[in-house]
Amino acid sequence: MAQVLLEKITKIYPGGVKAVDAIDLHIADKEFIVLVGPSGCGKSTTLRMVAGLEEITDGTIRIGDRVVNSVPPKDRNIAMVFQNYALYPHMTVYKNMAFGLKLRKVPKNVIDQRVMEAAKILAIEHLLDRKPKALSGGQRQRVAVGRAIVREPAAFLFDEPLSNLDAKLRVTTRAELKRLHHRLKTTTIYVTHDQEEAMTLGDRIVIMKDGIIQQADTPLVTYQKPVNRFVAGFIGMPPMNFFDGLLKMVNGAMVFEEGKLEDAKVVTKRADEPQVAIGQVTLPGNGFTIPVPEQLRACLGAKVGKHVVLGIRPEHLSLTDHGGESINVKLNVVEPLGNDMDLYLETVLHPHVVARVEAHAGLEVSSQVKMFVDLKKIHFFEPGETGVNLSLVSEKPHAAA
Ligand SMILES: Nc1ncnc2c1ncn2[C@@H]1O[C@H](COP(=O)(O)OP(=O)(O)OP(=O)(O)O)[C@@H](O)[C@H]1O
Ligand SMILES: [Mg+2]
Structure with a gap:
């Protein structure tokens, strides 16, 4: 077992x-790390x-304490399982699992012991005499994992190992992999x-x-404190809803107003918008407005009058008033999921808003509904695909002015 260090890898x-x-x-040693992304x-x-x-074009990779940049794959003491784990079709499950060890001239009794143990862990003991074509997809996948386990490597590398399995099997196999890691701690x-x-x-x-x-x-x-808009949109399902808009002061209180920034204008006359001070930027008023919660005001102070992106997760919109602010939306589609349901909504300016709420009867499609926003859970981002999460700035100690 070993730690794996990537340093400035390009x-x-x-x-x-x-x-x-x-x-x-x-x-870290024994850590299960997942690389995820589009x-x-x-x-x-x-x-x-x-x-x-x-x-490697540039950088250093260490496995354990050893720099492995120029160590050939077979000497790195790692085992890899791919999406297309090719099992040898003419060999039995036992032989498939034993093959790598045999090549390494591991003694026969050691091979036997390791294969039997791996087969037991993976619950494939009864399949050892079968050939791959007589196995289900999930069973084949377990054999491929078994082949990696018997090598007792310093690290396992998996590249989308479950993507050939159907949805249900993916979920059960993924639980098995997790259990396996608890047990082997590789x-x-x-x-x-x-x-x-x-x-x-x-x-x-x-x-x-x-x-x-x-x-x-x-x-x-990563779910609660995504560092930027990209992470916020990638982690969580259905994805976070994003709204472009403007931070402004209305009667002394900081609010977010949904809207297109190209429509922004500076208030020059009291009569234009009585609540907004002269000299401030405002938007023509058909977007929704919600107050910026107390705990976020300090970190958003410098953004008043500027374009920001509001992020609300579908699960933080609700049909029930728990004392939150609400926005008016049109209900387009109801997707029942059993205990929950997804609502596809639109605001005046935003045609695709999703809410995940508790199952609820009697909703009328095409009607206007009020969605309550859990203000404690909202985020604000800088504009742009990887705009930073402004809501996290307040957590850092304040720098001296
Ligand atoms: N052999 C190659 N020659 C040139 N470009 C490559 C090669 N292999 C991958 N790339 C490019 O490098 C980038 C990263 O590819 P990579 O396969 O690492 O992505 P990935 O995150 O694994 O994607 P996926 O989820 O589709 O498997 C892509 O732009 C890809 O086109
Ligand atoms: Mg890939």
């Missing part, structure tokens, strides 16, 4: 694609560099593009975009 493919851009990542963000490239299957780097899989498996998850790590933290922190 990969530029021939032809100039920068797939991974100077990433730093310290994976297609093409550099997850597989990162994993393949750790495995030694891809040359350092694991796991790649997926599925945020739910990442959240359920990882001790920490690493959210990547364009070859850059956006955030590396526990699933809960």
Whole structure:
């Protein structure tokens, strides 16, 4: 078992694609870390560099205390399971699992012991004499994992190992992998593009975009305190709703007003908008307005009169008034999910707003409804795809003015 350290790792493919851009990542011994992000963000490239299957353009990789930059894959003491784990079709499950050890000239009795133990852990003892074609997808997947376990590697690398399985099997196999990690405690780097899989498996998850790590933290922190708009939109399902708008002072109180910034204008006459002071920026009034909660005012002070993005998770919109502020929306679609339901809504300016609420009878599609906002849970971001989470700024100690 071992820690894995990535220091300023960069990969530029021939032809100039920068797939991974100077990433730093310290994976602790026994840690289960998940690399997650959209297609093409550099997850597989990162994993393949750790495995030694891809040359590193720049940076250092250490496994344990050893720099492995120029160590060939077979000598790195790691085991990798891919999406297309090719089992040898002419060999039995036992032989598939034993094959790698046999090549390494491990004594027969040791091979036997390790295969039997792995088979027991994975509950495939009864399948050892079968050939892969006589197995289900999930069983084949377990054999592929078994083949990795028997090597007793310093680290496991998984690249989307569940993506060939159907939805139900993916969920059960993912629980098995988690149990397996509890038992073996082998350092694991796991790649997926599925945020739910990442959240359920990882001790920490690493959210990547364009070859850059956006955030590396526990699933809960990435959900509750996303560092930027990209992470906020990627973690959580259905994704967070974002609203463009403006922060302004109305009768001395800070509010967020939804609206298009190109429509913003400066108040020059009292009569234009009596509540807003002359000289302030305002928007023509068909967006919704909500007050900025007390705890966020300090960190948003410098943003008054500026474009910000409000983020509200679907689960923080509700049909019931728990003492929150409300916004008026049109209800377009109701999607029942059993205990919960998703409501597809629109505001005057925003055609796609989603709310996840408790199942509730008697809602009329195409009607106007009031959605209550849990103000304690809202976020504000700088504009732009990776605009920083302004709501987190207040948590840092105040710098001396
Ligand atoms: N052999 C290669 N030659 C050139 N470019 C490559 C090569 N392999 C990957 N890339 C590019 O590098 C970038 C990162 O690819 P990578 O396979 O690491 O992404 P990924 O995050 O694993 O995506 P996915 O979720 O689709 O598997 C992409 O832009 C991809 O097109
Ligand atoms: Mg990939």
